[in-house]
Amino acid sequence: MNAAPPVHLLHWRGRVYGIAGLIILLAVVAALATTVGSVQIPFLTTGSILLSRLPLIEIVPKWASTLETIIIDIRLPRVILAGLVGAALAAAGATYQGLFRNPLADPYLIGVAQGAALGAVIGFLLPPGWHALGFGIIPLLAFTGALISTTVVYMLARVGKTLPVTTLILAGVALGALLSSIVSYLIISSGEKIHGIMFWLMGSFSLSQWSEVIMVLPYILTGLVVLLLYARSLNLMQLDEEQAQQLGINVERLKLVLLGAATLITAAAVSFVGVIGFVGILIPHAVRLIWGADYRFLLPLSVLTGAIFLILADIIARTVLAPTEIPIGVITAICGAPFFLYLLRRRRRVIF
Amino acid sequence: MITIEMHDVSIGYGRNVVLKGINLRVSPGEMVGLIGPNGCGKSTIIRALSRIIPPFSGRILVDGQDITRVSRRELAHLIGVVPQMPLLPSAFTAFEIVLMGRNPHLGFLQYEGPREIAIAWQAMEKTGTQSLAERRVSELSGGEIQGLLMARVLAQETKALLLDEPTANLDIGRQIEILGLIRNLRLDGNMAVLAALHDLNLAAQYCDRLVLIDRGRIYAEGTPREVVTAKNIAEVYGAESCVYSHPVNGLPCVLLKADNARLPGLSDTHEKEFSKD
Numbered sequence: 001m002n003a004a005p006p007v008h009l010l011h012w013r014g015r016v017y018g019i020a021g022l023i024i025l026l027a028v029v030a031a032l033a034t035t036v037g038s039v040q041i042p043f044l045t046t047g048s049i050l051l052s053r054l055p056l057i058e059i060v061p062k063w064a065s066t067l068e069t070i071i072i073d074i075r076l077p078r079v080i081l082a083g084l085v086g087a088a089l090a091a092a093g094a095t096y097q098g099l100f101r102n103p104l105a106d107p108y109l110i111g112v113a114q115g116a117a118l119g120a121v122i123g124f125l126l127p128p129g130w131h132a133l134g135f136g137i138i139p140l141l142a143f144t145g146a147l148i149s150t151t152v153v154y155m156l157a158r159v160g161k162t163l164p165v166t167t168l169i170l171a172g173v174a175l176g177a178l179l180s181s182i183v184s185y186l187i188i189s190s191g192e193k194i195h196g197i198m199f200w201l202m203g204s205f206s207l208s209q210w211s212e213v214i215m216v217l218p219y220i221l222t223g224l225v226v227l228l229l230y231a232r233s234l235n236l237m238q239l240d241e242e243q244a245q246q247l248g249i250n251v252e253r254l255k256l257v258l259l260g261a262a263t264l265i266t267a268a269a270v271s272f273v274g275v276i277g278f279v280g281i282l283i284p285h286a287v288r289l290i291w292g293a294d295y296r297f298l299l300p301l302s303v304l305t306g307a308i309f310l311i312l313a314d315i316i317a318r319t320v321l322a323p324t325e326i327p328i329g330v331i332t333a334i335c336g337a338p339f340f341l342y343l344l345r346r347r348r349r350v351i352f
Numbered sequence: 353m354i355t356i357e358m359h360d361v362s363i364g365y366g367r368n369v370v371l372k373g374i375n376l377r378v379s380p381g382e383m384v385g386l387i388g389p390n391g392c393g394k395s396t397i398i399r400a401l402s403r404i405i406p407p408f409s410g411r412i413l414v415d416g417q418d419i420t421r422v423s424r425r426e427l428a429h430l431i432g433v434v435p436q437m438p439l440l441p442s443a444f445t446a447f448e449i450v451l452m453g454r455n456p457h458l459g460f461l462q463y464e465g466p467r468e469i470a471i472a473w474q475a476m477e478k479t480g481t482q483s484l485a486e487r488r489v490s491e492l493s494g495g496e497i498q499g500l501l502m503a504r505v506l507a508q509e510t511k512a513l514l515l516d517e518p519t520a521n522l523d524i525g526r527q528i529e530i531l532g533l534i535r536n537l538r539l540d541g542n543m544a545v546l547a548a549l550h551d552l553n554l555a556a557q558y559c560d561r562l563v564l565i566d567r568g569r570i571y572a573e574g575t576p577r578e579v580v581t582a583k584n585i586a587e588v589y590g591a592e593s594c595v596y597s598h599p600v601n602g603l604p605c606v607l608l609k610a611d612n613a614r615l616p617g618l619s620d621t622h623e624k625e626f627s628k629d
Binding site for chain 1: 399402403404423424425427428429431432433435438439440441442443444445447448449451452453455456458460461463464466469473485486488490508
């Protein structure tokens, strides 16, 4: 009668191949990104330099040490940071969309970006003495601003012991508008610092260093692991909260855990590279169009696609008008939007 | 095998009391029907029994334990719910929805394996929904979704069922099919079943006991024959009716009396003949 369970119904094969293919693509794109730049370094040399740094591999250096510095200390941290931020924003976007059951949700919906922007702008306006403290005061203030604003939104939105998502979105939008207007005022009155502020607000990887990678890494990795662990629960949240509860989900705790993790990785990402739009909202939708809505696959596939996309966008940002850098947010929208619209037209079916 | 009990329970939303002093008991292998007019609180009882809304006062016991002391996960092992017209994510496939019923049986780090898939597939077979497996929810009709919800609750493998209008969107053939399936579950699996039903005839045919709710309290309770009477129907629903015995099993059947009974063309003899009893 029905001897073998119909495993094919979950389309695991296509989705697992998708994950494997994207991991390979990510490695290729990352290697490409370390090769491309103002100093032309042959692909083979780049490969050798990268491989020589891996344990257990012995390669006798045949290249100039300046090349090694460029690859290892300048380009590699930048590529890794771009990948991490892309992964973080895409995963946070997918999570917010799932949690709010709203396709328009993005990682900045509940005040993370506006809080970070206010923190960063305050950092830019501080007297020079503050900037000599030995660590990045701007990322620190941006991170603090992001966490404070989301905490305030969270507290404003609470009703008794529950956290209705509609209230959360409205509180986030309202507080975000308030913070944005303060940021606008500060920008107008910032005098000659306006250029630096605007550049930060549009996002850039131009100041990436290993120290930043090391600071961001623990937040983003922890957050991503938590989100991936709760992927099945997030599927159940796509029913309504009542059904999720009747199927054994502690909905209020789930909301808290997912909001916390998604907000933390967004705050970490935004603090170091500024507010990069588009990745968080459209990468998850692009993944849905290709591989379906199941969060157990949507989240890992979004992580990989987000990383690849942002690394590619950063290559364009630093090469097209070199030596001038284009803000990365401009690239993500210019390149991503047409591709997304193409996908949208090709697959005419319900995606959310 | 579990029993579900409500002891002197008052429930409502905000400060608004919907139901007062409700005493209810559903035993293993028993099917109890909740009947009553629109908005009388049938769904509210089901939501209270699945711990969606806490009662203002009184106690709700599941398997002898106070429901507030049972975790969501444990409760989902014991009680399965088929909600009325629920929201389903339109981009998911029917099979993915049914598979969600396995959630309470899976550990934190576990994904659905062949065993879960086989159980979900069997549940779809029993409910006649296998042919829908790869369709997306957005493409399904109301009746098909109803079948899917039934499959999901079967896949959940619980010991009791709470059903909110499980036959609301079904044609008569499917109504009998789903209610027959529920009857087999409670008789073979000794499940306790509580179902809110609009259709008094179906309620009388399939339930062991009926609870008639009106204006926030239990108006009548007992066997279908005791509860489904022309007098009760007139008082609770404000509808005139004739109640007959089913020619095969003797259970009560309700025929409504339309206002146009005295319109020209319908002879008096006709009326006399049918209103004997």
